[in-house]
Amino acid sequence: MKVLSKILNVILVFLVLCTLIAAVGSAITKKPVLLTVIRSNSMYPVWERGDMVIIDNLHQDEHIYKGDIVFFKAEKGSLASKGWIAHRVVSGNAKEGFITKGDANKFSDQDSNSTDSIEQKWIAGRAMKIGENPIVLKKIGYLSLWMEKYQSNPFLLPSFALILGIIIAIGELRPGQKRKKQRNGMELQLIYFIGGFSISIIVGGTMISSGNTLKQTYEVSEQSQGVIMGSDVGMLKVGDTVSRPLSEIKNEGIFPLIGVxxxxxKQIKLSHKKLTILKGQQIDTTYTVTAESPGKYKSTIKVGIFYPLLPSSFIYFLAKKSYWLALVIVSIVPGLPLMIYPFIDRKMRRRTFNVLRKKKRKLQRIFQS
Known part of the structure; x- marks a missing residue:
């Protein structure tokens, strides 16, 4: 029974970590990563709304076969407004495009929506299979679907993280024989670390999804002016100045947020570099390009939204070095107390080091033999 309990704990931890990785990966790449939640019944009976599916993410040159269930987001046509779709490939190829259809639908996507075939570059991945059957985790995605209704509130996920921390703390403070038994091994220490790590991942993922990145390509010429396809700035003559809107930053939560x-x-001047966004406040930001040196430029403007877990001046200092550095450090702050607690508590620290020493000696004996 003890072995079964440990196996179940490992499986639970694995699922939680995979879900967190998938959530953060999706927020960063803006496409499904590792796992995704099904939002419709168009592929019934393969899966249903609320199921979670494991994704095999694809490179652009990977071959896609007839019968594969692919995850795609159309960039044009009537399907472009429907977001990510998971349907089966019924015909087509990478050169001419693919015809797709939901198993529960009577017609293909192209017949029923009068849309073009699906280009390979729109496809992020396909359903991972065991044999001929996709790997489906039944109904465990309903929590994610429910939380999506409230995703505009930036404090929802951190609130869940705080609840997780409180549950762990209550478990630690609860007296009794059960708690003593847990302390015999590394289970409680791992619970603390995984709990703290989960809090940091959740907070980091929320901040990533709230931020925005603008990539701007433009050219500066000594004599010419003009339009460049896909560029808001175009071609500027040396000495020209052009201002453009950047982003609307708003706070729909109840506590202030920090925008960086x-x-x-160096040719781009920002209307705001560091700002505090109060409850219900919306701030319109702009950027100005002053053409100084001839050449072609590929610039990045990063808008980061951070929770006020550190002084705003320090967050801005980190973000100037690297947005990701600032993100990691701010994300670690709420989870750090739980992660380091096993090393602060004297009894737990001694027990942790004892277990680690035993594991080290065991590994040494294995390698020596």
Whole structure:
């Protein structure tokens, strides 16, 4: 029974970590990563709304076969407004495009929506299979679907993280024989670390999804002016100045947020670099390009939204060095107390080091033999 309990604990931890990785990966890449929640019944009976599916993410040159269930987001046509779709490939190829259809639908996507075939570059991945059957985790995605209704509130996920921390703390403070038994091994220490790590991942993922990145390509010429396809700035003559809207930053939560805007281009001046966004406040930001040196430029403007877990000046200092450095450090703050607690508590610290020493000696004996 004890072995079964440990196996179940490992499986639970694995699922939680995979879900967190998938959530953060999706927020960063803006496409499904590792796992995704099904939002419709168009592929019934393969899966249903609320199921979670494991994704095999694809490279652009990987072959896609007839019968594969692919995850795609159309960039044009009537399907472009429907977000990510998971349907089966019924015909087509990478050169001419693919015809897709939901198993529960009577017609293909192209017949029923009068849309173009699906281009390979729109496809992020396909359903991972065991044999001929996709790997489906039944109904465990309903929590995610429910939380999506409230995703505009930036404090929802950190609130869940705080609840997780309180549950762990209550478990530690609860007296009794059960708690003593847990302390015999590393289970409680791992619970603390995983709990703290989960809090940090959740907070970091929320901040990533709230931020925005603008990539701007433009050219500076000594004599010419003009339009460049896909560029808001175009071609500027030396000495020209052009201002453009950047982002609307708003706070729909109940506590202040910290906004930080950085760029790698010295010719771009920002209307705001560091700002505090109060409850219900909306701030419109802009950027100005002053053409100084001839050449072609590929610039990045990063708009970061951070929870006020550190002083705003320190967050801005970190973000100027690297947005990701600032994100990691701010994300670690709420989870750090739980992660380091096993090393602060004297009895737990001694027990942790004893277990680690035993594991080290065991590994040494294995390698020596």
């Amino acid at each position: 805007i950085t760029t790698n281009d």
